[in-house]
Amino acid sequence: MxxxxxxxxxxxxxxxxxxxxxxxxxxxxxxxxxxxxxxxxxxxxxxxxxxxxxxxxxxxxxxxxxxxxxxxxxxxxxxxxxxxxxxxxxxxxxxxxxxxxxxxxxxxxxxxxxxxxxxxxxxxxPGVSSALAAPLFAGFPLTHVSLSPSFTVLSGHDPDTTDWGALAGLPTLVLLMGGRNLPTIVTRLRDTGWPADTPVAVVRDAGLPEQRVWHSRLDTVEADTADAGSLSPCVMIIGRVAESGLLT
Incomplete structure (x- = not known):
């Protein structure tokens, strides 16, 4: 004192x-x-x-x-x-x-x-987490009565510390801090049974004037974001709820 x-x-x-x-x-x-x-x-x-x-x-x-x-x-x-x-x-x-x-x-x-x-x-x-806000900024809900009855939030900062096998079969994943490790994350998910055509939405700078959204699939998201430069900070939403045009 x-x-x-x-x-x-x-x-x-x-x-x-x-x-x-x-x-x-x-x-x-x-x-x-x-x-x-x-x-x-x-x-x-x-x-x-x-x-x-x-x-x-x-x-x-x-x-x-x-x-x-x-x-x-x-x-x-x-x-x-x-x-x-x-x-x-x-x-x-x-x-x-x-x-x-x-x-x-x-x-x-x-x-x-x-x-x-x-x-x-x-x-x-408390504050508003980007895990909850980013999907709305990208134009879709995080939960859906038939497509996404639940979601799991995880860090993509260090993929080697995540038990990817335990995530198999979950309806929706929300990854924070995963931009730098996108290739590794895609590989881990594909290796643990996530289908190649699983929808992926990547939201960079969520809510800011420079926000950019990529609607993609697990097998093409690396190519689709190749022109992005740094993806940090971004939120990735993986699962059927992230499919483009869900609300149209």
């Missing part, structure tokens, strides 16, 4: 809000997220795809970028954990702004553990 030199009294720690920023555009921030950003002393933020959310931050607030994207050199998670604790220990209110929703593929557990160990009060604030 920090001690004030002037008053020689302990400084009451601030609070940390771990907040979902949604898929990027300010339109998809929750009202609570906006209110917290407007009153924050410090905003520690990810690579959000769009900087819209930062427009709500007051001029005097400290902005700290801790983004990670596409394997580029970036700050380590332990440093982020320490940063949150230190800023709060100074008596400042911190918004930890995460892309999408903190519940989905973020290092939430590590940050919460650090805050607890440091005696820092915290609150979790």
């Amino acid at each position: 920090v001690v004030s030199a002037a008053a020689s009294e302990p400084v009451k720690p601030g609070k940390c809000w771990l907040v979902g920023a949604g898929p990027g555009p300010a339109d998809y921030l929750t009202m609570k997220a906006v209110k917290l950003l407007q009153t924050a002393d410090v905003v520690v933020y990810d690579d959000l795809g769009s900087q819209d959310a930062l427009g709500f931050v007051p001029p005097g607030a400290e902005l700290v970028y801790v983004g990670k994207r596409g394997g580029r050199e970036s700050i380590k998670q332990a440093q982020i954990d320490q940063l949150l604790v230190e800023r709060c220990a100074e008596g400042r209110n911190v918004v930890r702004l995460k892309g999408g929703c903190p519940a989905v593929f973020s290092r939430l557990a590590s940050e919460v553990s650090a805050l607890r160990a440091g005696g820092i009060p915290y609150e979790l604030v």
Whole structure:
């Protein structure tokens, strides 16, 4: 706990809000997220795809970028954990702004553990996950009464850690962070029994002005996206619900 030199009294720690920023555009921030950003002393933020959310931050607030994207050199998670604790220990209110929703593929557990160990009060604030939003931005529902009664969300960041055989027979897969590993993902799915004509939708920059959508099949998606350059950040939806023209 920090001690004030002037008053020689302990400084009451601030609070940390771990907040979902949604898929990027300010339109998809929750009202609570906006209110917290407007009153924050410090905003520690990810690579959000769009900087819209930062427009709500007051001029005097400290902005700290801790983004990670596409394997580029970036700050380590332990440093982020320490940063949150230190800023709060100074008596400042911190918004930890995460892309999408903190519940989905973020290092939430590590940050919460650090805050607890440091005696820092915290609150979790949900956001709109791109896993749910991207299919709608691409023009189709994630669930369908006959084609997709359920869906499974998984990370494509490290295909070697996924039990692909366990996914065989599931109606719909939603893969986040899989753009760089698309060829490997296709191979793993084909090897575990997914039919070649399984529909695939790839949504890059979901919800942003530069959004691009490819409607394809498992056996042609690599060729269909060959002109794309980097597919990061993208969401891939695999299954009959992703078939082009479903709603027409």
